[in-house]
Amino acid sequence: GINAEYGAVNPSKTFLATGGHNVNDLALYTLPNYDPYAVGEFHQGWLFGISWVNDFVLCTGAKDGIVSMWSILDVEGFSTFEPSCGLYRKTPLEIVSHGEIDRIRDIHYSPASKKLASIGYGKEKNDAVMSLLDINNVKSSLRLIRLPQKLENMAVSGHDSSPLFAVGSLSHLMIVDDRDPTTVDITSAKLLEPAH
Numbered sequence: 001g002i003n004a005e006y007g008a009v010n011p012s013k014t015f016l017a018t019g020g021h022n023v024n025d026l027a028l029y030t031l032p033n034y035d036p037y038a039v040g041e042f043h044q045g046w047l048f049g050i051s052w053v054n055d056f057v058l059c060t061g062a063k064d065g066i067v068s069m070w071s072i073l074d075v076e077g078f079s080t081f082e083p084s085c086g087l088y089r090k091t092p093l094e095i096v097s098h099g100e101i102d103r104i105r106d107i108h109y110s111p112a113s114k115k116l117a118s119i120g121y122g123k124e125k126n127d128a129v130m131s132l133l134d135i136n137n138v139k140s141s142l143r144l145i146r147l148p149q150k151l152e153n154m155a156v157s158g159h160d161s162s163p164l165f166a167v168g169s170l171s172h173l174m175i176v177d178d179r180d181p182t183t184v185d186i187t188s189a190k191l192l193e194p195a196h
Helices: none
Strands: 015-019 026-030 035-040 047-052 057-062 066-071 079-082 087-090 094-097 101-110 115-122 128-134 143-146 155-158 164-168 172-177 184-188
Touching: 015 047, 057 101, 057 115, 066 101, 115 155
Parallel strands: 035 087, 047 101, 101 155
Antiparallel strands: 015 026, 026 035, 047 057, 057 066, 066 094, 079 087, 101 115, 115 128, 128 143, 155 164, 164 172, 172 184
16 A cells, blocks of 8 residues: 555564555555455555554554554454455444544654544645544544644654654644643754765
């Protein structure tokens, strides 16, 4: 998949998750040999973000504005094995539709805060948003944060032991503190001049 281009490796480094042949799908491979394991089929828009919660659970965010939570285990009702291709076909364990988010651009899970951050664009023109979900209570824990920098918010990341999230855009870096998400620190990106 061209949009979930980076992929993500689970903590024990036994599975790789990335975009599938269909840009809406999740593809799972076993490591270290990159053997195909499963295809996750659900999203109706391009898959943009993938983040592991633990060794067996991961989340995806897509252009359809939906965050999906998946299990790589053969969970009853969420997996079917297809002998013809030797793969599991997966459906999500949980689905969260943000309502106010039209397209999700990236997601990141923070073990420190047990929150899943997603960034995207709202339904209103030039509306950039970040959502925080409590991973243990995804249905009722949605918190939306309006981002002051509206253009090209491309990536969200964080540190495993910190409640801080970083949102990178075309020209700025925004720091969001999960403990007080009403405050967003903004730093302008400085372009490096070529050496002469």
